[in-house]
Amino acid sequence: MLNDLMNIILKEIKELVRDPKVLLPMIIIPLVMFPLMGFAIQTSMETAQQSIGETSIALIDQDEGSFALSLQAFMTANNFSVTHLDNISVEDALLQVQDSNLSSLIIIPSGFSVNITKGKTADITVYTPFRGGGIAESTRSSTVNTLLNIFESGILDQRIREGFPESNATQILNPIKSEDKSIVKGKSADVSPDVLFGLMLSQTTIMPVGMITLLIFAMQLAATAVASEKEEKTLETLLTLPINRTMILAGKLTGSIIVALVGAVAYLIGFSYYMNSFMGISSNITIDLAAIGLAPSLASYIILGVSLFMALLSALALAISLSVFAEDVRGAQALVGPLSILFVVPMIFTMFTNINALPFPLSIILLAIPFTHPMLAANVSFTGNYVGAIGGIAYMAIFTIIVLYVAAKLFGTEKILTAKLKFQRRIKNIPRD
Amino acid sequence: MSVAVEAKNLVKDFGSVTALDGLNFTIKEGEIFGLIGLNGAGKTTALRITSTLLLPTSGTVTVFGHDVVDEAAEVRNMISYLPEEAGAYKNLSGLEYLKFMASFRTNDKAAIGKLVDAASEISGLGDRLKDKVKGYSKGMKRRLLVARALMTKPKLAILDEPNSGLDVLHSVHVRTIIKRYAQEHKVTILLSSHNMLEVEYLCDRVALVNKGKVVAQGSPDELKKKFNAVNLEEVFGEVVGFA
Numbered sequence: 001m002l003n004d005l006m007n008i009i010l011k012e013i014k015e016l017v018r019d020p021k022v023l024l025p026m027i028i029i030p031l032v033m034f035p036l037m038g039f040a041i042q043t044s045m046e047t048a049q050q051s052i053g054e055t056s057i058a059l060i061d062q063d064e065g066s067f068a069l070s071l072q073a074f075m076t077a078n079n080f081s082v083t084h085l086d087n088i089s090v091e092d093a094l095l096q097v098q099d100s101n102l103s104s105l106i107i108i109p110s111g112f113s114v115n116i117t118k119g120k121t122a123d124i125t126v127y128t129p130f131r132g133g134g135i136a137e138s139t140r141s142s143t144v145n146t147l148l149n150i151f152e153s154g155i156l157d158q159r160i161r162e163g164f165p166e167s168n169a170t171q172i173l174n175p176i177k178s179e180d181k182s183i184v185k186g187k188s189a190d191v192s193p194d195v196l197f198g199l200m201l202s203q204t205t206i207m208p209v210g211m212i213t214l215l216i217f218a219m220q221l222a223a224t225a226v227a228s229e230k231e232e233k234t235l236e237t238l239l240t241l242p243i244n245r246t247m248i249l250a251g252k253l254t255g256s257i258i259v260a261l262v263g264a265v266a267y268l269i270g271f272s273y274y275m276n277s278f279m280g281i282s283s284n285i286t287i288d289l290a291a292i293g294l295a296p297s298l299a300s301y302i303i304l305g306v307s308l309f310m311a312l313l314s315a316l317a318l319a320i321s322l323s324v325f326a327e328d329v330r331g332a333q334a335l336v337g338p339l340s341i342l343f344v345v346p347m348i349f350t351m352f353t354n355i356n357a358l359p360f361p362l363s364i365i366l367l368a369i370p371f372t373h374p375m376l377a378a379n380v381s382f383t384g385n386y387v388g389a390i391g392g393i394a395y396m397a398i399f400t401i402i403v404l405y406v407a408a409k410l411f412g413t414e415k416i417l418t419a420k421l422k423f424q425r426r427i428k429n430i431p432r433d
Numbered sequence: 434m435s436v437a438v439e440a441k442n443l444v445k446d447f448g449s450v451t452a453l454d455g456l457n458f459t460i461k462e463g464e465i466f467g468l469i470g471l472n473g474a475g476k477t478t479a480l481r482i483t484s485t486l487l488l489p490t491s492g493t494v495t496v497f498g499h500d501v502v503d504e505a506a507e508v509r510n511m512i513s514y515l516p517e518e519a520g521a522y523k524n525l526s527g528l529e530y531l532k533f534m535a536s537f538r539t540n541d542k543a544a545i546g547k548l549v550d551a552a553s554e555i556s557g558l559g560d561r562l563k564d565k566v567k568g569y570s571k572g573m574k575r576r577l578l579v580a581r582a583l584m585t586k587p588k589l590a591i592l593d594e595p596n597s598g599l600d601v602l603h604s605v606h607v608r609t610i611i612k613r614y615a616q617e618h619k620v621t622i623l624l625s626s627h628n629m630l631e632v633e634y635l636c637d638r639v640a641l642v643n644k645g646k647v648v649a650q651g652s653p654d655e656l657k658k659k660f661n662a663v664n665l666e667e668v669f670g671e672v673v674g675f676a
Contacts, residue, residue, distance in 0.1 A: 232521075233518045233519050240484045241509065413488070
């Protein structure tokens with residue numbers, strides 16, 4: 001019996017892995033597409049960063065006062081390359097900047113320094129050429145504005161120091177200092193809740209995306225595994241062989257799980273490379289999760305693993321039961337496709353809200369969807385709701401047993417050959433031949 | 434000779450359509466027995482019930498004394514079924530397909546090798562067995578499938594339209610294999626066909642099926658003599674009334 005099971009599993013794996021319709025979208029493309037996307041983003045972000053360090057601007061100084069000169073010196077000190085365009089008209093200067101690599105044109109009008117000295121608002125105009133250069137261009141433009149803001153803060157500091165020589169300018173500008181801390185599992189943690197929410201959001205985004213990918217892969221594979229037997233007219237032969245039909249079902253389930261896991265690993269490798277291409281650029285906030293009691297424990301990993309496995313089994317059983325009603329692969333995928341709503345809806349709710357805070361009927365509906373539970377289990381180290389997670393596993397186990405029982409029944413009878421959904425026949429009222 | 438297959442008052446309804454309407458036939462061990470009839474006569478349904486794929490609405494079929502419903506597992510151990518439009522796993526090579534099928538009959542690697550060798554000889558596909566099935570022509574695929582059905586020397590081979598869609602060359606090859614194999618290995622064969630000349634050449638006895646019932650049965654010679662006909666096509670015309 002075990003030999004029969006192994007034969008079917010091996011055959012399923014060979015068939016699925018050698019099928020370009022499976023191999024390309026599920027294994028090759030994620031391994032190639034995501035790293036390529038990540039490489040493209042990383043390269044352009046690095047180019048943008050390099051270009052920020054080399055910001056070149058044009059300047060028309062119509063003021064020539066002390067603050068105008070201070071501003072130029074400040075820009076030079078901050079690695080800005082300043083090109084003076086003092087002897088040409090503004091129109092000509094605009095044309096020149098548009099056709100060059102210069103980031104901006106700054107015009108300091110006459111009276112700039114006098115107005116600042118008198119405590120009045122001084123005007124300054126910054127032109128930025130629009131060349132359709134994407135993120136790099138907008139970053140360079142904002143760099144110029146940031147520098148001007150810093151220069152303005154310097155003037156403000158100076159004025160406060162002059163007006164209140166005994167006081168600290170920083171303290172005058174910030175009369176209240178708020179310190180953000182969090183309460184984690186009833187204890188104080190020296191981390192802003194915003195940081196924790198951000199961290200949790202990254203968990204509740206990446207984990208469900210990975211899970212959904214795995215579950216959709218697996219369902220499509222399982223549906224294909226049964227429907228292709230019908231499409232290729234191999235099912236009848238298989239069903240007349242001296243093997244237990246439950247073994248055929250188990251072999252197809254196991255083969256689909258193995259190939260789906262390989263596909264999911266390929267997807268996650270590609271996806272993590274893609275995500276790392278962002279992480280390498282943005283600043284990393286490191287938090288000692290263990291110190292504040294939020295580090296994932298061994299128990300939370302086990303719960304997540306079991307929960308995910310149960311979700312996988314129930315998804316496969318559901319897909320196989322449905323694919324029995326399809327006549328070919330396309331029909332099976334059309335039947336299984338709409339089930340993705342059962343993954344997407346829980347994902348959206350778990351991403352944006354706490355399910356227990358929803359109106360009671362809605363939370364019951366969500367908890368009735370088996371695929372909500374692995375998403376809740378992914379946050380068990382944050383929420384500490386181990387009992388709920390274990391309850392979710394038990395619920396999924398019962399759901400899986402019922403669906404597998406139905407699938408085994410369908411496999412054990414002639415329904416596997418005769419069951420068909422005849423939507424078209426009903427709609428068009430075509431008589432039977 | 435003992436009875437290999439016995440169908441008694443076999444009825445099969447698909448909703449409001451009656452595919453079999455009290456079908457009776459008996460096949461003796463070692464015989465090549467043909468069910469012949471027009472498309473939709475009920476031949477395939479009868480073969481599918483005998484192969485344990487479908488359940489009869491009423492009536493019984495026994496294979497070497499085992500009921501196809503109550504003792505389906507025992508029946509599957511004795512039979513080999515070739516469906517009319519059967520395919521093979523297109524991403525496996527011919528050899529891999531044969532090994533896969535043989536491995537459900539025995540766990541012994543040497544024995545599997547012998548079965549595959551036998552199938553290789555029956556199919557006559559030679560080195561092409563190393564190629565993936567998706568590269569095979571329809572005739573090559575059918576030869577592979579006939580070889581698969583016969584390689585295990587089953588007690589009963591059930592072949593639904595074994596020459597379905599084949600050209601003359603492949604058709605002759607398959608027909609010769611079936612006849613030779615049945616004689617050499619004493620395999621009982623139940624086949625269906627609407628090619629009555631082919632059936633006349635192959636079968637020891639035939640049953641003419643029309644609208645789910647056997648309307649005449651006997652050896653081709655007996656039937657021709659009884660209906661004073663030159664061939665089985667004329668017999669069929671006499672019985673069913675299209676001639």
